[in-house]
Amino acid sequence: MDKYYHERVTLKHQIPAMIAVLDQDEIEKQFPYGAFIPMHWHRSLEISLLENAEVVLQIGEKEYFIDNDFTCVNSGTLHSLHAQSIRENPHCFIVLISYDFMKQYYSNIDNISFDLSLKDNHDDLRVLYRRLENLYLHQDEYSYLDMTACIFDIFALLLREYKIDKQYIKTKSSKNHEQMKEILTYLHEHYQEPLSLNDMAASFYMSKEHFSRQFHLYVGKTFRDYLASYRLYKAYEDIINTDMTVQDIARIHGFCNVKSFIKLFHETYHQTPLQYRKKMSRN
Numbered sequence: 001m002d003k004y005y006h007e008r009v010t011l012k013h014q015i016p017a018m019i020a021v022l023d024q025d026e027i028e029k030q031f032p033y034g035a036f037i038p039m040h041w042h043r044s045l046e047i048s049l050l051e052n053a054e055v056v057l058q059i060g061e062k063e064y065f066i067d068n069d070f071t072c073v074n075s076g077t078l079h080s081l082h083a084q085s086i087r088e089n090p091h092c093f094i095v096l097i098s099y100d101f102m103k104q105y106y107s108n109i110d111n112i113s114f115d116l117s118l119k120d121n122h123d124d125l126r127v128l129y130r131r132l133e134n135l136y137l138h139q140d141e142y143s144y145l146d147m148t149a150c151i152f153d154i155f156a157l158l159l160r161e162y163k164i165d166k167q168y169i170k171t172k173s174s175k176n177h178e179q180m181k182e183i184l185t186y187l188h189e190h191y192q193e194p195l196s197l198n199d200m201a202a203s204f205y206m207s208k209e210h211f212s213r214q215f216h217l218y219v220g221k222t223f224r225d226y227l228a229s230y231r232l233y234k235a236y237e238d239i240i241n242t243d244m245t246v247q248d249i250a251r252i253h254g255f256c257n258v259k260s261f262i263k264l265f266h267e268t269y270h271q272t273p274l275q276y277r278k279k280m281s282r283n
Contacts, residue, residue, distance in 0.1 A: 014144050016101035017151050018044065019136050022092040027053060029240065029280065034268045037081040038230045039184050039219055044096035045114065046073040047154075049129050051091040054084035058220045070122055072162075074113045075099050078180065078218055093133050097151060105152075106159060114162045124161070128154050179204065180218040191230050192254045197223050231255060232264050239265075239273050240280045246273045 022030070031037070048071045057064040057071050058080045064071075065084075073079050102109045116122060132150045135143055183204055187195065200223065201211035215223050235253040238244055244252075250261035265273050 015147050015151070016098040017147075018094075018096040019132070019147075020092075020094040021133060021137065022094070024086075024090050027086060027090045027092060031055075031081075031083050032269065033083055033086055034270065035083045035236070036229050036233055036268070038188070038226070038233055039078050039080045041076055041078050041181065042096065043075050043099035045075055045099070045102065045158075046094070046096045047071065047114075047116075047125075047158075048092060048094040049126065052087040053090040053092070054086075056082040056084060058082065060218050061216070061220050063220070070116055070125065072114055072116045075102075075109075078177070078184070080220070093129055095129070095132065095151075095154070097155060101151075102155065105155070111166050112163050113166055114158050115164045116162055118162050118164070124157060125154070128157065176214060177218070180214065183215070184219075187227065188230065191227065191234065192252065194254075195227060227254075228264055232261075232268060235261065235265075239277050249273070 049069075050066055050071060051068055054065070054067045055071070057066055057073070059073070059077060071081075099109070116125075128150060132147060132154070135147045135150060183200070186203070187200070197212065198208055201208045204211065206214070212223060215221075215226070219226055221229065231253045235249050235255075238249045238252070239246075242249075246262065247258045250258040253261075255261040262272055265271075265276070269276050271279065
């Protein structure tokens with residue numbers, strides 16, 4: 001999950017996509033109830049199938065409740081995820097289709113987006129995802145050819161059934177969107193330092209009021225709430241993967257004191273950091 005906020009998709013074995021399958025253990029560890037994956041973006045098109053679990057996909061100020069369905073995030077789109085619930089036998093199949101692949105075979109890709117809400121029923125897409133997952137899980141030396149063919153089928157289906165011209169989409173200024181990426185990149189790289197709203201606004205030549213409005217517009221949270229959530233997101237990895245003290249983890253990840261860290265952790269995961277660490281170690 002490290003540096004997930006701006007993912008660079010690495011293609012392997014000549015497959016024009018990054019593919020991941022998450023089972024129950026991986027979902028409960030990396031994305032438990034209440035967990036938050038902060039704002040990030042990637043050039044690839046991300047379409048994931050989520051089953052027996054619920055998440056909120058946030059794009060700007062809009063929230064999309066996903067339950068036993070697909071998530072769709074277009075190239076370059078700022079988005080975050082918030083886990084809601086996990087039921088028995090949760091499953092997630094993630095596919096990020098390479099931007100360069102899409103551009104090669106559909107040169108107008110920069111002028112369109114994909115919108116899965118154009119159809120109520122996604123059975124056609126689900127069938128292709130089942131096929132791709134089966135190929136991915138049962139590979140031989142030639143499976144990359146079958147998987148690439150299946151990705152072509154998925155891309156063709158998206159173009160035929162879910163394509164929408166960007167000129168018809170109500171979007172914010174491209175300049176503001178790129179500036180917000182710069183702001184988030186800076187925040188993610190300096191989150192361990194004391195960061196104030198006044199200093200951040202000044203660094204990007206904005207008034208405090210304008211910075212606050214723009215940040216909430218694109219991120220869906222206040223600057224203060226997002227910074228705290230990101231610090232918790234980074235600290236979570238050290239809680240479950242190290243034996244560092246809670247005090248050291250709080251200090252390293254920018255919390256002003258250990259009490260504020262424990263309070264936020266408990267509000268999010270419904271246990272103290274030490275209780276949660278013990279539970280995860282037993283599992």
